[in-house]
Amino acid sequence: MSADSQPTQPLPDPGAQWVLSSPTPSPRRRRRWAWIVALIVVVALAIGAWFAGDAIARSIVKQTIREQAITQLSLPADQQIDVELDGAVLLGLIVGNLPEVRVASDDVPLGQLTADISVVAQDVPVHGGGDWSGAHATATLDEAQLEDLLATLDDFPADTVEIDAPDVAVTFELNALVTKVPVGVALTPRAENGDLVLSPASLRIADAEISAESIVQQFGALASTVVRDWDVCIAQYLPAAVTLTGVRVEPDAVVADFEIDSAILRDASAQENGTCS
Structure with a gap:
């Protein structure tokens, strides 16, 4: 058989070269992964912003409580007052109450007396007019x-x-x-x-x-x-909303427990010291 009589094979189609190469990732899949990464970044940024905002809110609320305590109790401007806030403060401000507030200070003047005072209050309303679910105080007196x-x-x-x-x-x-x-x-x-x-x-x-x-x-x-x-009689040293509920003697101090009515938040008469007959 001569060369002229042999069948001619078609040349490879240049457009078919993609069949021999590695498949290109689907644009849809690439876009989907991009959205997931973007979502993770946004969530991370949101969490970071939340904690940054909560830290700022916590600092502001602590400072406000200190200033109010000094003003309302007529304490010295340099009185050391420790304030602790439980839970997310920013969320508490949004919903209208703080889960738990703890305030403590040593040598707090109570008229002519002094005592180490600590207060714990739960569900404290931040907008006024409400009631807390409970508040208690402890006064510790040393021998002097x-x-x-x-x-x-x-x-x-x-x-x-x-x-x-x-x-x-x-x-x-x-x-x-x-x-x-x-x-x-x-x-x-x-x-x-x-x-x-x-x-x-x-x-x-x-x-x-x-x-x-x-x-x-x-x-x-x-x-x-x-x-x-x-x-x-100790009513003359305390706001009318504060009631003595228990006393105990420890090795180096007398500890008195008090209950605080939430009327003290809004009632001027409850904020005034009581009287002794």
Whole structure:
């Protein structure tokens, strides 16, 4: 067979070269991945902005609480006040309340007295006019601060006060003819109708425990200052919305617990100090 009689094969089509090469990624798939990456970036930026905004809001709210505490309580401008806020502050401002606010300060002036104060309040309204779900305060008095408080009582030997957990120890002097007999009294504190009450738990003369009946038999009417309860009105030092609910003696301090009515947020009379009859 001659070359002229052999069938002629067609030349390869240049347009078909793509069949031999690697497939090109689908534009649709590329666009889909681009949107996912963009979404991740946007979410990351939004989260970062949220936390940045929350940090700024937290700082502003803390500063505002400090300034209000100093103003409302007439505290010195340099009074150290620690403020802690739980939860997302920015979200709390949006919904209208802060989940939990904790405020603490040492040596807070309460009239002529001082005490270390801490306050915890839940669901605190930020726009005014609302109620919180609960608020409690704790006042801690060391021996010197307790002495200042008890010095307001007539005929009470406050300069002999000592903290002797679970009681408060004090020494009375009873006149026996030409001599004075020191009587040691352990007083147990309690809260009663919003007042602090100190009741004698035990009595001692010359390191020997003695009963209340024996004291009365020996000293008669003079023993009335030893065997009696001592009522300490503290309403004059506190806003009317603050009520004493419990007292305990710890190794180095007397700790008093208070409940705070949310009326203090909006009622001027609840913000004013109470009175003692």
